[in-house]
Amino acid sequence: xxxxxxxxxxxxxxxxxxxxxxxxxxxxxxxxxxxxxxxxxxxxxxxxxxxxxxxxxxxxxxxxxxxxxxxxxxxxxxxxxxxxxxxxxxxxxxxxxxxxxxxxxxxxxxxxxxxx
Amino acid sequence: xxxxxxxxxxxxxxxxxxxxxxxxxxxxxxxxxxxxxxxxxxxxxxxxxxxxxxxxxxxxxxxxxxxxxxxxxxxxxxxxxxxxxxxxxxxxxxxxxxxxxxxxxxxxxx
Numbered sequence: 001x002x003x004x005x006x007x008x009x010x011x012x013x014x015x016x017x018x019x020x021x022x023x024x025x026x027x028x029x030x031x032x033x034x035x036x037x038x039x040x041x042x043x044x045x046x047x048x049x050x051x052x053x054x055x056x057x058x059x060x061x062x063x064x065x066x067x068x069x070x071x072x073x074x075x076x077x078x079x080x081x082x083x084x085x086x087x088x089x090x091x092x093x094x095x096x097x098x099x100x101x102x103x104x105x106x107x108x109x110x111x112x113x114x115x116x
Numbered sequence: 117x118x119x120x121x122x123x124x125x126x127x128x129x130x131x132x133x134x135x136x137x138x139x140x141x142x143x144x145x146x147x148x149x150x151x152x153x154x155x156x157x158x159x160x161x162x163x164x165x166x167x168x169x170x171x172x173x174x175x176x177x178x179x180x181x182x183x184x185x186x187x188x189x190x191x192x193x194x195x196x197x198x199x200x201x202x203x204x205x206x207x208x209x210x211x212x213x214x215x216x217x218x219x220x221x222x223x224x225x226x
Contacts, residue, residue, distance in 0.1 A: 006158070032212060043204060044159075044216045093158055097212065105149075105214060109158040 002028050004096050006108025013084055013115055021079045021111045023094030029074035030096035034105075035067070038091040050077050084115040122205060122217040130225050135192040137220040139205035140185075147208045148181055148188050152201045153219075159204070162190075195224045 003026040013019050023033060032051050036044040050056040050071035058064050066088075068080040077096075081088050093110040121140045129135055139148070147166045151159040165172045165181045165188065172179045178191040192199055202221050206214040 004158075034213060036216075041221070043218045046213055046215070049213055091156070095159075095214075104164075105161065107151075107159040107161075110156070112156065 002096075002098055002104065002106040004030075004094065004106045004108040006094055006111055008111060009109060010112040011114070013113070015085055015115055016083055018080055018082045019084055019113060021081075021092055021094075021113075023077045023079070023096065023108050025075045025096045025098070025106070028096075028098040030077070030098060031074065032097045033071055033077040034095045034097075035069060035077075035079050036093045036095070038093060038110075040091075044093060047079075081113065084113070086115045089113055089115045122203075122220050124220060125218065126221045126223070128223040128225060129195060131195060131197055133195055135195050135199070135222055135224075137190045137203050137205075137222070138187060139189070139217050140187045141205075141207045141215075141217070142186065143207075143209065145183075145207045145209055148179075149206045149208065149214065150177075150179060150188075150190050151204045151206060151216075153204065154201045162203075192222075195222075197224050197226050200224045 005024045007022050035047045038044050046059050047062045048056045048058045048069050050069050052071050052074050056069035071077040091110050095105045095107045123138050149164045150162040153159050163174045163179050165179050176193045181188045200223050202219045204219045205217040
């Protein structure tokens with residue numbers, strides 16, 4: 001079945017630095033990828049939708065300059081948390097949708113970001 | 117924004133019992149999906165039910181959908197310790213993106 005690989009699985013960074021998270025579709029072409037944020041014991045909040053070759057569509061309240069999303073190829077999307085602060089600490093999850101497969105979404109295993 | 121409301125928020129049952137989780141949503145949908153999430157992990161797709169379907173089965177899972185009440189239920193029969201996880205419903209609309217419910221934390225006691 002479809003597999004989405006997300007790296008790193010966890011990262012600790014200092015305040016003020018930037019962190020990049022990668023999301024790769026391993027055996028299919030993902031025309032659309034989604035980035036979610038999840039706080040402990042809470043649900044997934046959609047941050048943005050990215051389509052290959054175009055700018056990401058951000059959800060209301062999500063800072064575009066803070067969370068940079070790039071979807072340069074059909075198999076790779078990246079989320080960069082810029083100038084990270086402790087309040088950015090969270091669990092970030094990507095998902096990908098394969099063109100022509102109907103409603104199927106495949107999720108990455110998530111990245112635990114801790115900003116100290 | 118979150119669309120789904122799930123209840124209960126937490127459920128603890130004995131192994132072998134059945135677990136039922138409910139999900140309500142607010143707008144029209146194309147489909148409703150259920151996912152499982154083990155602690156600190158990604159989501160695993162369990163089952164999808166389309167808006168024109170009323171019931172669907174997959175192994176020990178049974179999902180119902182009532183579009184008139186904008187609600188769905190997930191039944192897990194003969195629960196096992198490995199079923200311990202959080203379960204989320206997610207609604208799909210024509211806009212591609214999934215909107216997740218608040219989730220139910222299920223604990224199966226051996």
